[in-house]
Amino acid sequence: MAYFPELSAFQYQIKGQPVEITMIGWLDLEHPHNTGPVSEQFLERLWLYCRNPVRQSKGFHSCDFCGPEWVMQEAERNGEKLGLGSAEILVRSNSGITYAAPDLIYHYIVEHQYQPPQEFIEAVKTAPLPFDPTQRTAL
Ligand SMILES: [Zn+2]
Numbered sequence: 380m381a382y383f384p385e386l387s388a389f390q391y392q393i394k395g396q397p398v399e400i401t402m403i404g405w406l407d408l409e410h411p412h413n414t415g416p417v418s419e420q421f422l423e424r425l426w427l428y429c430r431n432p433v434r435q436s437k438g439f440h441s442c443d444f445c446g447p448e449w450v451m452q453e454a455e456r457n458g459e460k461l462g463l464g465s466a467e468i469l470v471r472s473n474s475g476i477t478y479a480a481p482d483l484i485y486h487y488i489v490e491h492q493y494q495p496p497q498e499f500i501e502a503v504k505t506a507p508l509p510f511d512p513t514q515r516t517a518l
Pocket of ligand 1: 442443444445486487490491
C-alpha cells in the first residue's frame with residue numbers, strides 16, 4: 380500500500396484535468412495514525428462511497444495491519460458484501476476540497492479503529508453522494 384501523510388496535497392489527473400487532491404487514509408505500519416470511534420451515520424455514507432469508487436486500481440492492496448499475507452479484504456454492511464483494496468474513492472466537500480482515500484479505509488475504520496481527520500468525516504457526512512448525477516458531471 381502506498382503511504383501518504385494524512386491531509387497531504389497531491390495532484391491528480393481526472394478526465395485530463397489537473398485536480399488538487401487531499402489524501403486520507405493511506406496508512407501503513409511504519410506511520411502512526413489516529414484511532415477512536417466514528418458515528419454510524421458516517422460509516423453508512425462511507426459505505427456508499429466505497430460501493431461507487433471513482434478509480435479502480437490495476438492491482439489489489441492488502442491490509443498491512445492484518446498481516447503480511449496478500450489477501451483481499453471483504454467487508455459486509457446491511458447484508459451487502461464488498462471486496463476492498465482495489466479502488467479509490469473521491470469525496471468532494473461542500474467547501475470545494477476533494478479528498479482521495481483507498482476503499483480499504485472502510486476496513487481500517489471498522490477492523491482497526493482508525494479515525495480519519497474530522498474534516499474528512501464532516502465532508503463524507505455532508506457532501507453529495509458519488510452516484511449523484513450533478514457530481515458526476517462536475518468531475
Ligand atoms: Zn486489516
